Amino acid sequence: MDTSESTAEERDPAPEDHRRRGWRRWAMDTRPLRRPAYRRLWSSTIVTAVGSQLTAVAVPKQIYDITGSSAWVGAASLAGLVPLIVFALWGGAIADSMDRRKLLLVTNSGIAVTSLLFWLQAFTGLESVAALMVLLAVQQAFWGLNAPARNASIARLVPEDELPAANALGSTVMQTGQVAGPLLAGALIPVVGLPELYLIDALALCVTVWAVYRLPSLPPLAGTAVRRAGVKEIAAGFRYISGHTVLLLSFLADIIAMVLGMPRALFPQLAAQTYAPYGEGLALGLLFAAIPIGAVLGGLFSGTFSRARRHGWMVIGAVVAWGVAITGFGLSSSLWVGVAFLAVAGVADMVSMVFRGAILLSAATDEMRGRMQGVFTVVVAGGPRLADVLHGTAGSAFGPKAAVAGGGLLVVAVMLALAAAVPALRRYRV
Structure with a gap:
């Protein structure tokens, strides 16, 4: 594929964005969908967001x-986390050293083949936990290689001022999949059986491979050195982060919010004790669904914030809002009030995701974007798991409500202290 032609397609400006009137000012900002290449990438996400959740339910079941x-x-779960972390860091270095479209083709094909093998072992009745764990590790390794290239490609497909809107579109689809996918899996298992969930996921991934095939070529930009993707290059990515304060702060903001303020490990105990009068099953389902539902709502109304130019302040405000909402959840005794607070936290998390992602894509050079996205994948995957350990321990020591409220207050205090002490994030704007 001719690089000059593909570059023209990538950067061809969209039609003039006329001022939106009435309710459309608040609705989802869809400007990036006017760009064919981004539209193909985003459309493939719609299919796989649900399909991947089918496998996510089928494997533990x-x-x-x-x-x-x-x-x-x-x-x-641990067997999947370790290869995800290792290959996300390596995948970021690979994404900076080769055509990202080719890497996406290889990794999406690998994930599809893995899903097909999941179906084969279930269909044949193998019943081997070892085989399942190996397949899960391989699948997560491919996902770790895939995610940095996919996210880093967005900055080559849309202009800088549309990055928040593009991130909101992608995050909304993924969050919708986290809500709809498990519900669909629960409905399909009694009807079609467990093996067919894997097969549906494999077929959905074929759509993704076709959409990626139709993307323009995304090689390293002219003038950047051709590198191998090894430990030296991964280490260079961490040095790059340490030398760019705003990038480091964007990662720290997510770590603060997730590690100190993600209370999901306490949901079962809260459902069984605090919210038991509402019905334990109902309470547990609502608690787990509330944050993703709030995030989806935030995405659907991304027009309210996607045009903001002070990206640093948006991250700070979103993390503080997350902490306040989590504190409110911890102090609430009513299930419905608690769910409402969690939904507000989901909206704040969406805003934070959108602008942290935009900062990573705009503040980093193209030759470093893959590695930045690799670290981003590790932080997003690892933060909530560390929170599970921290909140589980604190819940046992101080009680679940005190642990949740205390974590929320810590988020607010630490984020404000960090913003006050290091002004780089406050000052960052497009």
């Missing part, structure tokens, strides 16, 4: 059916 042990389900 199958492991539990085989073993009858939740401990094995937890071990499988």
Whole structure:
């Protein structure tokens, strides 16, 4: 594919964005969808956002059916986390050294083949936990290689002022998948059976491969050195972060919000104790669904914030709003009030995601974007898991409500202190 032609397609300006009137000012900002290349990438996400959740439900369900042990389900989660972290860091370096479109084709094909193997082992009745854990590790390794290239490509497909809108569109689809996918899986398992969930995911990934195939070529920009993707290059990415304060602060903001303020490990205990009069099953389902639903609502009304130019202040405000909402959740005794606070936290998380992603894409050079996205993938995957350990321990020591409220207050205090002490994030704007 001719690079000059593809570059022209990537950067061809969209039609003039006329001022939107009435309710459309508040609705989802869809400007990036006017650009064919981004539209192809985003459309593929719609299909896989739901399909990937089918596999995410099917794997722990199958492991539990085989073993009858939740401990094995937890071990499988760890088996997937380690390769995700390792290959996300390596994948970021690879994404900076080769055509990102080619890397997306290879990794999406690998994920599709893995889903097909998931279906084959379930269809044949293999009932091997070891095989499931190996397949899960391979799948997460491919995902770790895929995510940095996919996210880094967005900055080559839309102009800088549309990056928040593009991130909002992608995040909204992914959050919708986290709500709709498990619900669909629960409805399909009694009807079609567990193996077919894997097969549906594999077929959905074929659509993704086709959409990526139609993307323009995305090689390293002219003038950047051709590198190998090794430990030296990964280390160079971390040095780059340490030398660019605004990038470091964007990662720290997410770590503060997720590690100190993500209370999901306490949801089962809260459902069984605090919200037991409402029905434990209902309470548990609502607690887990509330944050993703809030994030989806935030995405649907992204027009209210996507044009903001002070990206640093948007991140600071969103993290503080998250902390306040989590504190309110911890102090509430009513299930419906608690769910409302979690939904508000979901909106704040969406805003934070949108502008942290925009900062990573705009403040980093193209030759470093893959590695920045690799670290971003690790932070997003690892933060909530560290929070599970922290909140689980604090909940046992001080009670779940005190642990949740205390975590929320810590988020507010630490974020404000960091913003006051280091002005780089406050000052950053497009």
